[in-house]
Amino acid sequence: MGQMEQLKPYLERAMALQAALVLFEWDNETLAPEQAGKYTAKVQGALSEAYQEIMTKKEVRSLLEKCGQEPGLTERERAIVREAAEEYDKLEKIPPQEYRAYQELVAESARIWSKAKQEQDFEQFAPTLEKIISYQKRFAGYQAKEGQRLYDVMLDNYEKGFSMKKLDEFFGLLKEELVPFLHQVMEHGKEIRDDFLEGGYPEEKQRELAEFMAEYVGFDFHRGVLAESAHPFTTNLHNHDVRITTHYKERMDSSLFSVIHEAGHAAYELGVADELTQTFVGQGASMGMHESQSRFFENIIGRDEAFWEPIYPKLQEMFPEKLGDIPREDFVRAINKVQPGLIRTEADELTYSLHVLVRYELEKMLMEEDLDVRELPGLWADKYEEYLGVRPKNVAEGVLQDIHWAQGSFGYFPSYALGSAFAAQIYRFMKQSMDFKGLLRQGELEVIREVLRRHIHRFGKMKDSRQLLRDMTGEDFKPQYYVDYLKEKYGKLYCLK
Numbered sequence: 001m002g003q004m005e006q007l008k009p010y011l012e013r014a015m016a017l018q019a020a021l022v023l024f025e026w027d028n029e030t031l032a033p034e035q036a037g038k039y040t041a042k043v044q045g046a047l048s049e050a051y052q053e054i055m056t057k058k059e060v061r062s063l064l065e066k067c068g069q070e071p072g073l074t075e076r077e078r079a080i081v082r083e084a085a086e087e088y089d090k091l092e093k094i095p096p097q098e099y100r101a102y103q104e105l106v107a108e109s110a111r112i113w114s115k116a117k118q119e120q121d122f123e124q125f126a127p128t129l130e131k132i133i134s135y136q137k138r139f140a141g142y143q144a145k146e147g148q149r150l151y152d153v154m155l156d157n158y159e160k161g162f163s164m165k166k167l168d169e170f171f172g173l174l175k176e177e178l179v180p181f182l183h184q185v186m187e188h189g190k191e192i193r194d195d196f197l198e199g200g201y202p203e204e205k206q207r208e209l210a211e212f213m214a215e216y217v218g219f220d221f222h223r224g225v226l227a228e229s230a231h232p233f234t235t236n237l238h239n240h241d242v243r244i245t246t247h248y249k250e251r252m253d254s255s256l257f258s259v260i261h262e263a264g265h266a267a268y269e270l271g272v273a274d275e276l277t278q279t280f281v282g283q284g285a286s287m288g289m290h291e292s293q294s295r296f297f298e299n300i301i302g303r304d305e306a307f308w309e310p311i312y313p314k315l316q317e318m319f320p321e322k323l324g325d326i327p328r329e330d331f332v333r334a335i336n337k338v339q340p341g342l343i344r345t346e347a348d349e350l351t352y353s354l355h356v357l358v359r360y361e362l363e364k365m366l367m368e369e370d371l372d373v374r375e376l377p378g379l380w381a382d383k384y385e386e387y388l389g390v391r392p393k394n395v396a397e398g399v400l401q402d403i404h405w406a407q408g409s410f411g412y413f414p415s416y417a418l419g420s421a422f423a424a425q426i427y428r429f430m431k432q433s434m435d436f437k438g439l440l441r442q443g444e445l446e447v448i449r450e451v452l453r454r455h456i457h458r459f460g461k462m463k464d465s466r467q468l469l470r471d472m473t474g475e476d477f478k479p480q481y482y483v484d485y486l487k488e489k490y491g492k493l494y495c496l497k
């Protein structure tokens, strides 16, 4: 029996445990009864320990090493071994007792964060955040290659090939170009009316719209489920079971665009090749590439005027009192309205990456300059004022708004902005090679989806995001395309120049 054949059962067991963990996470967010949490956590803990046990077995290490040297492996097998070896390294380098202590800290920290946020009291959360940061730095230290900076190690965990050097260029460009442009839009842009999007959209009607929209953009209900949760998300067991959620709010565009966004994530996972799913390369390439697909669906497809041509009458029919007298052009302008605000998850397309810029700069200071966490609330407010022209009145709408740091996710935020920029580069390429707007106008979204599947989805983790971009568009990542895209779209929308 070849080495690969011997390795396979271990990896299959590890993948099965992962799938079980994913299913519990999904259940916790959607259907699990309120009091289940503490008890189910034990089950999840046991599963996650079993996963770690398998992945750090001596046999697994020696098989991974041998496979790494075997010349006869296929490309697919080599990629699986590469990803599994990376996972092994990550798990093996952290001393188990430290890892357990950290897990307990993080399990507790979401509750502390949530209470501090509710009571608008940063001091309640500060000591926990300090501990999480110190663990994160230690773990990054274990993982670091010689000379590698700690924050670079963290960034690498979410987006390979995007170190501080690359991201400084990216965010520097956004700051230089988009901050003054936003100013111009707010000063000289034409008024846009969006009051009709709010209130008077009954939940059952919104649910009907969500299902219609998911189906319309190609979400496959034979291989997928749409449910409700506090924060919309997508998860998947494999490429035949991909699940998305939405939430229903007073503003109808909240659920509407959440559904299109999550359907974009889902298209990615549904499009992974059958021979890759349920392996270590059977998922989207990276956080950023995933976000590029969801944002492509949400913004580039879903907020385009041409997209609404065939379906806006249906919307008017569903909500006659609200939209009956609103022309399509006004609706499209409303769903694209720019409104600098304090909350990242509610941000419009133009200001979104500036929210991420604030987080990137602060994370960098925390990890590389030993910034005292107690300075975060003030710095956060200053940066919001400088880039977005708004200042939080309290920490709940400021530094405590996101759960990420409480979960130990440092280095995650940049991928949100990168995703939007990847999407713009992909869009630029597609526009040159097909009649993009014509397809939207005809409702032929499957043609667009098929191009994305062929160039991106089917490869899973076989290639990283930069490789995917290069192979698809013929160019390395070019952030200028993102800036150009935004300036062109919003310059036109706001009748600038």
Ligand code: ZN
Pocket (backbone or CB within 6 Å): 261, 265, 291, 294
């Ligand atoms: Zn997303």
